[in-house]
Amino acid sequence: MTIEQIWQEYSASLKRLLQSKVANPADVDDLLQEVLIKTHQQIAGLRGADRLKPWLYTLTRNVVIDFYRRRGRQNAWLADEPQAGEQRSEGLWFDNEPVALQQLGDCVKPFIDGLDAEAAALLRAVDIDGRSQKALAEELGVSYSTLKSRVQRARLQLRQLFEGCCAMELDHRGNLIGYQPHQRECRCC
Structure with missing residues (x-):
């Protein structure tokens, strides 16, 4: 399966997952792009096509975690993002x-x-x-x-x-x- 085929099949569900975790649509698009880049860089390490879907979801989850960790380190609150705990x-x-x-x-x-x-x-x-x-x-x-x-x-x-x-x-x-x-x-x- 090529990256294009993977992306065509899974990008919509990955975007929905990101939208459920991040409120700002621009951040969602940026994170989706980051998932695509990481998929391209790391797909060679995937063992078995049957593990593709869970691997993509784990990769996406880790991108979200890294996103919030970076923001926490910077102590930056974006006006259109929910405040902590909302x-x-x-x-x-x-x-x-x-x-x-x-x-x-x-x-x-x-x-x-x-x-x-x-x-x-x-x-x-x-x-x-x-x-x-x-x-x-x-x-x-x-x-x-x-x-x-x-x-x-x-x-x-x-x-x-x-x-x-x-x-x-x-x-x-x-x-x-x-x-x-x-x-x-x-x-x-």
Whole structure:
């Protein structure tokens, strides 16, 4: 299959995907062009024609992630783009990572309060107050490795609570770039 044939078959659906993630039509066109260029540059690395469609969608998703990451680094807000956290048809998307974290900070507290008292106290101390795990372990009279295990267990419990409420979109590094509540009335957000 040639690039022209691939583009003729998939460009419309890729453009719809981009339109669901990016509001500005000019940005959508630029990103679609970027997807075409990357497709042309990277198609030789594709193993098997049966993987073409998922490969194209992954490539497009990564282009969107890179777009928002670049914009976040520049701290540039475009007037015609929704502000961080505004509702879009596909969920909530963030242009600026610190803003996303700040907005979700209010969501975290009710979920932490939903954990058992020990787990909640650990997460408040380590993740919210920024206390050292080593210092906290000494203060509590437990070994450092024991405390690390407890913190990881508490984080897993917290993540499970979040995932019960919202589907989260993460970039390839695990950073939150957007989310979609499973129900209209999310109990925290």
